[in-house]
Amino acid sequence: GAGVSQSPRYKVAKRGQDVALRCDPISGHVSLFWYQQALGQGPEFLTYFQNEAQLDKSGLPSDRFFAERPEGSVSTLKIQRTQQEDSAVYLCASSFSSGTGSFSGANVLTFGAGSRLTVL
């Protein structure tokens, strides 16, 4: 596609519900990142995939957060037993080449518009 597509754009969940957020990266992009952006804050790194391999999940805040990218394209971020502090915008970004090593235009991140999660 022309850009990174995320769905749903808006999600309201009751505390304790499970949610799943989808990211459809730019076709052919190898790297995929998830970020969490709380109100008035910058994006905080959650996890990183290179193709289907999850190479870094050090930013996931708890074991309630789980991400997958089984076929190396679409990715899903799942949050189990949602809490109010999970309310944030979840941003997905992709890049053509790997996210490590020397930096070039090929590993510039293209972000989606985000999924805004509100936990009541």
Add this chain to the structure above:
Amino acid sequence: QKEVEQDPGPLSVPEGAIVSLNCTYSNSAFQYFMWYRQYSRKGPELLMYTYSSGNKEDGRFTAQVDKSSKYISLFIRDSQPSDSATYLCAMRWDKIIFGKGTRLHILP
């Protein structure tokens, strides 16, 4: 202390003014420095990136990096109302770390 510090603003300037946005950082391992612009309810979009100390120009935008002081700046010349957005500095070592963002308002 966070790895990247950025004044959240808001910063309001009249149209046509020169805007100066700044970030400081603490991790000397950061190698690449970026500025992103984020409009309301949109994802961040990359404006500029650089990896060396000094200045880099792109149209009305100039990015400046001073690694000795761990300080980076973005200057916007001839500011326009369409420049009103949140500007995020970002730095990369192994992963990209973002500042909080500065909300900028250009007043017509």
